[in-house]
Structures are given as C-alpha cells and as structure tokens.
Amino acid sequence: MLELTSVTKRFGGLSAVNGISVGFERGTINAIIGPNGAGKTTFFNLISGVMPLSEGRIVIDGRDVTGLRADQMARIGVGRTFQSTTLFDNASVLDNLIVGHRIRTRSNLLDVVFGTRRLRDEEAACRRKARDALDFVGLAHIEARLAGDISQEERKRVAFALALATDPTLLLLDEPAGGVNPEETVGLADLIRKMKRSGLTICLIEHKMDMIMNLADKILVLNYGEKIAEGTPAEVRANPVVIEAYLGSDHAHA
Incomplete structure (x- = not known):
C-alpha cells in the first residue's frame, strides 16, 4: 500500500529524517514511535506532502507520488490529523466537516454566483458525507453544537471524522490519544480498529505504549531521524536496541 525508499529530509546540515525505507501493508494499523525529536512528525509531513523530500521515493498503490503537494496527496487518498485539533470554534461540528469534503467537489465561483444545479447537488453530497463521517465516529448527536463547546475527546473524534x-x-x-484520559483512550483505540475494519490503512504516531502494543500490526521505531527497528509489537518489545533507546527495561518483561 505504502512503500518508502531512502526517505530523507535535511534542514541545513541536520537530517531530521535520514534514509528511511519501510513498507506498510494495505488494511493494517502501523505505529511510528520514538523519543521526542526522533523525526516522527517530519516523517508524516513527508508522506502527506506537507514538506518536500530531500532524497528518496514514496510509492502509494504502485504509483510514484514523490514530490506531490499536500492537496494532491489528499486527492489520491491520504488523510491526516494533527497533534492539535484546529477547528472553526464558532461554527457547528457539521459545518466543520462539510469543509473537509470540499476537496472532492468541482463547483467554482460561477456555480456560486448563479446557484447552479451542480453547486446544489455538491452541497447536498457534502452534507451527507459529513453526516456519515460523524455517525462513523459516534458523534451524530452533536452535529449542531458549536465546535468550541465540545470536549477534548470529542475534538479528537471530530478530527478523525474530518479526515474520513x-x-x-x-x-x-x-x-x-494525546490529552485524553485512559477510558477515552480505549474508546479511541476501538474507533481506530473500526477504521481498519472498514478497509483503511492506518499509520499513527503515539506515545501511549500500552495502546500501541495492543493496537498495532506493525511498529516502526525512529531515533534521531533513523529507523532503529521495525516489526510486530512482540518483536519490538523484545528488541534490545529499542529497549535501550526508548521503552525502558520494564517494558521488556511486560
């Protein structure tokens, strides 16, 4: 599904991501872990087209997508959430989601000026898609609430819905699962499994190790911008290099 070859990002003389090669299978949950400053978010920025590569190649579904911009990556099916969920707080939850589906629409300024059939049809489709996404993440009951009035856990779910x-x-x-309590973390993990069952391929950055070990099919471990390990949760947990760099010896016997 996603294949990265020698992916590198340099800022001046510093390599934030250095020569990473890895593949992720379709319909799997893949975790990217590592200490702060390991290059995880930069790695996501490269995959999603937010930043251009310094070197390397990105292939999705057999298509070389190296060099595509973020909007082009979104159009070929790469969805993204960010550490902090930025919403239009003075708009309703549903209206926030309608914006997300606009990437799939074709109406332009002339359609708006003349109130064309295409515009009306696309607005109705956007509303349906937004409601479907809200229903999927379990928030259909808050579609009319202002985004500024919802909880942190609900904001996380809205972020999922926006990407969907x-x-x-x-x-x-x-x-x-950043900033939510343990019970809410379990609920978000269940939602991620539901996304997998619906056919999505998922990559996530997360610091909550218990969640990752129970959720991921595959884990990629970064340190100082380099891949130091990859494998199943059991393989990563038992890897002495990972234990040394990140997990701590207590996790080796968990």
Missing part, C-alpha cells in the same frame, strides 16, 4: 470526510484510503493519525 476526504475519502482517504491511507490515514495518518498524529497522536490521536
């Missing part, structure tokens, strides 16, 4: 509204096949989740 762009019709992705590959979903990048940046710290999806």
Whole structure:
C-alpha cells in the first residue's frame, strides 16, 4: 500500500529524517514511535506532502507520488490529523466537516454566483458525507453544537471524522490519544480498529505504549531521524536496541 525508499529530509546540515525505507501493508494499523525529536512528525509531513523530500521515493498503490503537494496527496487518498485539533470554534461540528469534503467537489465561483444545479447537488453530497463521517465516529448527536463547546475527546473524534470526510484510503493519525484520559483512550483505540475494519490503512504516531502494543500490526521505531527497528509489537518489545533507546527495561518483561 505504502512503500518508502531512502526517505530523507535535511534542514541545513541536520537530517531530521535520514534514509528511511519501510513498507506498510494495505488494511493494517502501523505505529511510528520514538523519543521526542526522533523525526516522527517530519516523517508524516513527508508522506502527506506537507514538506518536500530531500532524497528518496514514496510509492502509494504502485504509483510514484514523490514530490506531490499536500492537496494532491489528499486527492489520491491520504488523510491526516494533527497533534492539535484546529477547528472553526464558532461554527457547528457539521459545518466543520462539510469543509473537509470540499476537496472532492468541482463547483467554482460561477456555480456560486448563479446557484447552479451542480453547486446544489455538491452541497447536498457534502452534507451527507459529513453526516456519515460523524455517525462513523459516534458523534451524530452533536452535529449542531458549536465546535468550541465540545470536549477534548470529542475534538479528537471530530478530527478523525474530518479526515474520513476526504475519502482517504491511507490515514495518518498524529497522536490521536494525546490529552485524553485512559477510558477515552480505549474508546479511541476501538474507533481506530473500526477504521481498519472498514478497509483503511492506518499509520499513527503515539506515545501511549500500552495502546500501541495492543493496537498495532506493525511498529516502526525512529531515533534521531533513523529507523532503529521495525516489526510486530512482540518483536519490538523484545528488541534490545529499542529497549535501550526508548521503552525502558520494564517494558521488556511486560
């Protein structure tokens, strides 16, 4: 589904991501872990087209997508959430989601000026898609609430719904359980499994190790911008290099 070859990002003389090669299978949950400053968010920025590569190649579904911009990556099915969920707080939850599906529409300024059939049809489709996404993440009951009035956990779910509204096949989740309590974390993990069952391929950055070990099919471990390990949760947990760099010896026996 996603294949990265020698992916590198340099800022001046510093390599934030250095020569990473890895593949992620379709319909799997893949975690990217590592200490702060390991290059995880930069890695996501490269996959999603937010930043250009310094070197390397990105292939999605057999298509070389190296060099595509973020909007082009979104159109070919790469969805993304960010560490902090930025919403239009003075708009309703539903209106926030309608914006997300706009990437799939074709109406332009002339359609708006003349109130064309295409514009009306696309607005109705956007509303349907937004409601479907809200229903999927379990928030259909708050569609009319102002985004500024919802909880942190609900904001996380809205972020998922926003990404789903762009019709992705590959979903990048940046710290999806950041800032929520343990019970809410379990609920978000269940939602990520539901996304997998619906056919999505998921990559996530997360610091909550218990969540990752129970959720991921595959884990990629970064340190100082380099890949130091990859494998199943059991393989990563038992890897002495990972234990040394990140997990701590207590996790080796968990």
